[in-house]
Amino acid sequence: MGPLQLTDLPWEDVIYCYIFPHLSAADLWRFRGVCKQFEALYCTYMQACxxxxxxxxxxxxxxxxxxxxxxxxxxxxxxxxxxxxxxxxxxxxxxxxxxxxxxxxxxxxxxxxxxxxxxxxxxxxxxxxxxxxxxxLTRGGWEVIVFHQSSLQCFNASGCWDVDDQVFQKFFTKFTDLHELHLARVEPLTDETLCFLAHACPALNSLNIAGCWRVTDEGINRHGFHTLGCGQKEIKKRKKRKLEKKRPCKIS
CATH class of the missing domain: 3.80.10.10 (Ribonuclease Inhibitor)
Incomplete structure (x- = not known):
């Protein structure tokens, strides 16, 4: 009986559960090229990955x-x-x-x-x-998301400018269970957008609006006020502080 090989280990119970998850995609690809047995091991893993x-x-x-x-x-x-x-x-x-x-x-x-x-x-x-x-990511892309999806909880469109208040309102109306939203450097974002967001998405607990220069202190404070009235006050207070910390500058 010869020495044990890696392929002698149980594939599904050991290799796929305890070895492959710790390898990068590049490592797995190099592993695949070692021999025919390793290629078969890789292909079977990718089918269930x-x-x-x-x-x-x-x-x-x-x-x-x-x-x-x-x-x-x-x-x-x-x-x-x-x-x-x-x-x-x-x-x-x-x-x-x-x-x-x-x-x-x-x-x-x-x-x-x-x-x-x-x-x-x-x-x-x-x-x-x-x-x-x-x-x-254009306005058409936003609208396709609104039309075909229903379960979004985390969305990041930071740095994507091709959007307006009408699209924002459709998006927030559809995804009322949003928990995390990143809209940093999205120029069209305004105080009115934040006000609508506050009413439409009461479950939101993380919001990134860094670099949104159209948003004023008043808009941020109004957003904090509305969400604080929706329950879960501890989470909402933390969110308000996060918003104030991330605003790009103080606007009088």
């Missing part, structure tokens, strides 16, 4: 497509700061993984609204959608 973190990864589109071709059970996906990824590759992922609940596309500058639309239409159970610094 629920979480894939490629944040700041650098690779070619060809490698990305090969890496993810077996993924069909993803619930958590981060492509943050992957400026190389394109719409076509992501659309394939979104079509094959309708159970996605967490998606981070922040800083993916090479995309357009095409990939987002496939994600929104095909993956109906999203609770976290992070799109910070995505100039391709």
């Amino acid at each position: 629920e979480k894939l973190d490629l944040t700041t990864s650098k690779m070619t589109d060809e490698v990305f497509q090969k890496m993810t071709k077996d993924c069909a059970n993803l619930q958590w996906l981060s492509m943050a700061q992957c400026s190389w990824v394109n719409d076509t590759s992501l659309m394939k992922i979104f079509r094959k993984n309708p159970r996605l609940r967490y998606v981070n596309l922040s800083g993916c500058s090479s995309l357009s609204g095409a990939a987002l639309q496939v994600l929104i239409v095909n993956c109906k159970k999203l609770h976290t959608l992070l799109l910070a610094n995505c100039p391709w």
